[in-house]
Amino acid sequence: MQLPGGLMEDGIRRRDCAFRPISGTLELALAEAGETAANTPGAVTLALAAALEHLGGEPATPQRVARLCVADRQFLMRELERCLGQTGGWFQVACSACAAHFDFHLDYAELPVQEAGTSYPIAQVEVAGQAVAFRLPNGADQEILAALPVTEARRWLLRQLAQTPATIDALDADAISAIEAGLEAVSPGVIVQVRANCPDCGTENHVDLNPYRALSRGSDELLQEVHQIAGHYHWDEAEILALPRARRQRYLRLIDRARGMAD
Numbered sequence: 001m002q003l004p005g006g007l008m009e010d011g012i013r014r015r016d017c018a019f020r021p022i023s024g025t026l027e028l029a030l031a032e033a034g035e036t037a038a039n040t041p042g043a044v045t046l047a048l049a050a051a052l053e054h055l056g057g058e059p060a061t062p063q064r065v066a067r068l069c070v071a072d073r074q075f076l077m078r079e080l081e082r083c084l085g086q087t088g089g090w091f092q093v094a095c096s097a098c099a100a101h102f103d104f105h106l107d108y109a110e111l112p113v114q115e116a117g118t119s120y121p122i123a124q125v126e127v128a129g130q131a132v133a134f135r136l137p138n139g140a141d142q143e144i145l146a147a148l149p150v151t152e153a154r155r156w157l158l159r160q161l162a163q164t165p166a167t168i169d170a171l172d173a174d175a176i177s178a179i180e181a182g183l184e185a186v187s188p189g190v191i192v193q194v195r196a197n198c199p200d201c202g203t204e205n206h207v208d209l210n211p212y213r214a215l216s217r218g219s220d221e222l223l224q225e226v227h228q229i230a231g232h233y234h235w236d237e238a239e240i241l242a243l244p245r246a247r248r249q250r251y252l253r254l255i256d257r258a259r260g261m262a263d
Ligand SMILES: [Zn+2]
Pocket: 095, 096, 097, 098, 099, 100, 198, 199, 200, 201, 202, 203
């Protein structure tokens, strides 16, 4: 798998990465990341560090995963969701104009991923007549941002991202918007919002697609499956969790079939 952006290390852009095979152990780690992390960026870091077999040929430590740009992390989380068997699905919308409820179907494979700009991960923006380099925000920035008051967040972030000294505090809102537009132009793009027309009144609605849905699966269903297999075969928890997901599903079908014959 190739990241649309990539991790910059020692001047090399590392884009190659791969997930581990999906097992119950990994699914449990993902559920626990969603349940225990202090905020969503922290959960994404834990989840990806557990799920990635390697990142640019090296171990995917939480520190390295946290340095990935936001779009790379969104891309990986959506790919992970696909590996977990969620290739899209039905989304329910309440129309913003007439309040009618409607459903639409979406296949993640149809959503394009935009490649990074050539100067990735740096954007050169003119600030008060001077060229200033800014890097793209990453997961570590997001983790700190999550704890900051909204009023301070934008300027704090731009101070972190400026690679050359710049007086961010003196900038007006237009100048800040220009920097953000410059950063967006070099960032890879993952679609996190789509448009859907209301079948009743025709109004175009904007629908948010949470790229981090793999975090909200919880562990109830998985533990129920472990419980069923343990009850039937008397294997221990660690053995059952270590099974690849597909094989666990096959055992569950065998148990169902055996039950059907007994009834
Ligand atoms: Zn409507």
